[in-house]
Amino acid sequence: MNVLKVSRWTIAAFVLPCLIIYIGIVFVPILVSMYSGMLDWNGIGESTFVGLANFKKLLFHDSVFWPSVRRTLMFAVFSMAEIPIALLVAILLKRYVRKPNFLVSSYFLPVILSVVVVGQLWKTIYNPASMGGMLNQILDAVGLHSWGKAWLTDPSVAMYSLYFVALWQYLGYHTLIQFTGISNVPDDVYEAARIDGAEGFKADWHITFPLIVPIFKISIVLAFIGSLQAFDMIMVMTGGGPAHATDVISTHMYNMSFTSMKYGYGSSIAAFLVVLCLAATFCINFIFNKLEKRYS
Amino acid sequence: MNTSTAVALNKQVAATRRKRFSVTKAIVFLVLGILFVTQVYPLLWLLLYSLKSNEEILSGSFFALPHSPQWANYSAALEGNYFRYLLNSIFVTSVTMIAVIILSSLCAYAISRFRWRFGGAVMVVFLIGMMIPMQATLLPLMIIFKNMHILNTHLSIILPYVAFSMPIAIFILSGFMKTIPHEIEESAVVDGAGIGRIFSSIILPISVPPVMTVCILTFINIWNEYILAATFISSEKLKTLPFGVNSFVSQYSVNYGAIGAFLVLGALPVIIIYFLLADKITQGMVAGAVKG
Numbered sequence: 001m002n003v004l005k006v007s008r009w010t011i012a013a014f015v016l017p018c019l020i021i022y023i024g025i026v027f028v029p030i031l032v033s034m035y036s037g038m039l040d041w042n043g044i045g046e047s048t049f050v051g052l053a054n055f056k057k058l059l060f061h062d063s064v065f066w067p068s069v070r071r072t073l074m075f076a077v078f079s080m081a082e083i084p085i086a087l088l089v090a091i092l093l094k095r096y097v098r099k100p101n102f103l104v105s106s107y108f109l110p111v112i113l114s115v116v117v118v119g120q121l122w123k124t125i126y127n128p129a130s131m132g133g134m135l136n137q138i139l140d141a142v143g144l145h146s147w148g149k150a151w152l153t154d155p156s157v158a159m160y161s162l163y164f165v166a167l168w169q170y171l172g173y174h175t176l177i178q179f180t181g182i183s184n185v186p187d188d189v190y191e192a193a194r195i196d197g198a199e200g201f202k203a204d205w206h207i208t209f210p211l212i213v214p215i216f217k218i219s220i221v222l223a224f225i226g227s228l229q230a231f232d233m234i235m236v237m238t239g240g241g242p243a244h245a246t247d248v249i250s251t252h253m254y255n256m257s258f259t260s261m262k263y264g265y266g267s268s269i270a271a272f273l274v275v276l277c278l279a280a281t282f283c284i285n286f287i288f289n290k291l292e293k294r295y296s
Numbered sequence: 297m298n299t300s301t302a303v304a305l306n307k308q309v310a311a312t313r314r315k316r317f318s319v320t321k322a323i324v325f326l327v328l329g330i331l332f333v334t335q336v337y338p339l340l341w342l343l344l345y346s347l348k349s350n351e352e353i354l355s356g357s358f359f360a361l362p363h364s365p366q367w368a369n370y371s372a373a374l375e376g377n378y379f380r381y382l383l384n385s386i387f388v389t390s391v392t393m394i395a396v397i398i399l400s401s402l403c404a405y406a407i408s409r410f411r412w413r414f415g416g417a418v419m420v421v422f423l424i425g426m427m428i429p430m431q432a433t434l435l436p437l438m439i440i441f442k443n444m445h446i447l448n449t450h451l452s453i454i455l456p457y458v459a460f461s462m463p464i465a466i467f468i469l470s471g472f473m474k475t476i477p478h479e480i481e482e483s484a485v486v487d488g489a490g491i492g493r494i495f496s497s498i499i500l501p502i503s504v505p506p507v508m509t510v511c512i513l514t515f516i517n518i519w520n521e522y523i524l525a526a527t528f529i530s531s532e533k534l535k536t537l538p539f540g541v542n543s544f545v546s547q548y549s550v551n552y553g554a555i556g557a558f559l560v561l562g563a564l565p566v567i568i569i570y571f572l573l574a575d576k577i578t579q580g581m582v583a584g585a586v587k588g
Contacts, residue, residue: 004410004481010491011412018403018462019418025459026425029436036436043439089331096324103328105574107335112570112577114520116538117563120545121342124555132353132552134341172335173581180582218585228429232523236542250431257435258527270432281427 030274037268042261054268065269068247069276071159075230075248076280078163079170079223083216086174091204093175094182104179107172115229119236122165126151152238155245162234162246170226174219181215182208217288224280249273339563346370346556353552369553370561373544378561380533381540385565388450388536389518392457396514397507400462404469405495409481419470422463430460434527441528452528453536457518464584465510472506473499512573512580519566537562 037054041047058065089107093100110118127133128150129140136148151161185208193203231250234240240251247255250273257266345353347365407415437456441447476499484494500507522538529535535543541562545555570577 004491006410006412006491011406011410014402014406014410015418018399018466019421021399021455022422022425022459022462025437025456026428026433029433029440030428032436032440033432036439043435089328092324092328096321097328101575103332105570105578106332108574108578108581109339109567109570110335111581112516112520112566113563114522114538114541114566116520116522116542117559120542120555120559121338124342124345124552124559125338130354132345134338168334168338171331173585176578177582177585215586222585225429228431231431235523235526250429253431254434263435263439266435270435273432274428277427277429277432 030271033267033270033274036264037271039264039267041264043257043263047264050264054265055272058265058268058272064244064247064252065249067244068249068252071246072227072230072248072250072276074159075163075166075227076224078167079227080220082167082171083174083178083219083223086171086219087178089171089175090178090182091208093179100179104172104176107175109172110169111173111176113169115232116236118165118169119233122161122168123152123237126161153242155242158238158242158246162230162237165233165237166226166230170223173222177215177219177222178212181212185211213288213291217284220288221281221284224284228277249276342556342563343560346553346560348553348556350550350552366553369551369557372551372554373557373561376544376558377532377535377540378558381535381537382565384450384534384540385519385537388454388457389515391450391454392461392518393511393514395454395458396461396465397510399458400465400510401469401500401503401507402495403462404466404473405499407466408470408473409476419466422466426463426467430456430524434524438527447528448530448534450529450534453521453525456524457521461510461514461517464513468506468509468583469503472503476502508576509580509583512577513584515569516566516577516581537565 036047038049038051039047040050040053093103097103124132125134127136129136129148133151135151139145139148149157152158189207189211190203193199193207198206228250230248231254234246234248234251235254238246240247240255244252249269253266253269253273256262256269344360344362346369347362347367349362349366352360352362403418406412407419433456438447441452446452480498480502481494484498489497520538521536522542525536525539526542529539541558544558548555548558
């Protein structure tokens with residue numbers, strides 16, 4: 001119950017500075033991009049209103065667009081596939097390691113690094129052996145020279161190399177979240193389970209899983225947001241190339257607007273991205289509301 | 297008699313269990329150890345790489361220590377504008393953090409404590425905004441800023457940084473402020489304190505823990521941000537550290553050691569802070585994720 005009665009002016013002074021900046025920077029641009037998505041415009045000169053032509057072209061006549069949507073979704077799927085691994089690691093840490101803090105903090109280290117450092121580091125690791133790339137040098141050293149690849153310039157593997165870097169960077173984050181979730185399950189619950197004959201992974205299946213369903217939701221939302229942030233990483237590492245092989249929705253948007261100077265078309269992609277995000281958040285919330293109802 | 301056999305049986309069970317556990321334990325530690333290597337070794341490798349000469353790097357001895365540490369790599373890296381980038385990053389990040397804390401604590405206070413009709417609605421606005429990805433605003437913001445003539449200034453990145461940090465900050469702060477007992481404010485009102493006074497000398501000092509969480513989240517996100525800075529900033533003397541690192545590394549395509557050195561220098565500030573505040577940072581990031 002909020003009790004403080006204050007004048008309108010006081011409320012305005014407390015809320016407006018924040019709200020104005022927020023609406024001006026987040027919501028106004030979205031509306032602007034919905035509108036400029038209907039323009040044929042290079043961002044500088046004259047613009048002509050073309051209605052929904054950009055969206056039509058995007059959905060039906062753009063050979064790069066749907067593959068880029070698929071890659072964006074695959075990014076989310078791969079990030080979510082990491083969650084069970086992180087959960088297993090968290091369970092092992094909780095059960096077998098007496099002082100897990102050191103390991104947890106070490107696993108977490110890549111999370112706090114800038115995407116530029118991570119991207120450039122892995123670019124160096126993926127380099128050909130003749131340019132000092134560690135991965136290919138290791139393969140050479142163990143006699144698997146034929147497995148060596150141009151990891152970022154071969155269109156058939158470039159995207160998987162990028163998925164892997166994202167998984168590498170965020171494994172620690174998911175592990176930490178699951179670990180915190182497990183640590184918050186009170187010990188006497190496991191005590192009671194042991195008396196009833198459930199121990200080890202059996203106890204995890206019947207107790208840990210249901211109790212940390214809300215934590216899964218956090219991880220999944222995080223994986224989804226993380227897969228959108230892959231944008232920065234891809235811009236640093238490949239820029240969407242070779243030949244669009246690593247384009248995701250946002251790199252396609254960026255390249256269309258800033259490289260090809262099709263500002264109106266880029267805006268229509270941005271509008272699509274916003275709709276996709278809102279829809280995905282809605283779906284995730286819907287599914288988890290059902291799950292939480294079933295388990296509570 | 298019955299009890300003694302039971303005890304003996306228990307001991308036996310415990311012994312076999314311990315034996316089985318030692319094998320399991322070995323496997324577990326192997327798995328966790330491998331994971332430790334994959335997560336940390338690339339960073340260590342980068343450190344070694346940055347101290348090697350080009351010949352050593354190209355020779356394929358990826359595991360070896362450098363023969364003699366090539367400090368020249370670091371001096372080559374420092375001849376770039378490293379300190380300028382560092383100062384820019386410190387400036388942009390601290391202005392953003394201060395603005396986020398002032399603005400969002402004011403707003404969170406109004407949402408969580410004032411009696412007014414639109415408190416819930418304002419909160420919903422921020423929650424919806426949380427789902428909007430920053431990239432989607434990149435193009436329209438660029439045009440808006442160009443028309444406002446603030447493109448290629450620090451203001452053009454600070455404004456979006458502040459705006460995109462606010463929802464999570466307000467969420468964390470208002471969640472905390474809801475739990476402050478009302479009696480504190482009531483007695484302050486009785487003593488004749490105005491609303492500004494209550495906020496600045498009672499509410500803010502109590503809210504230090506969530507403010508710290510907000511600081512950590514904002515710091516990690518803004519310090520590492522790359523694409524916005526790379527899009528809105530073009531002059532060399534305004535670049536932030538991630539942007540500066542990236543442009544340096546892209547230019548220096550043949551001096552591998554210097555590239556490594558610049559990457560190490562780019563990662564160094566945040567790693568130092570992580571060593572000092574690891575527990576606080578991990579707790580803050582979990583709180584941010586849990587509440588987001």
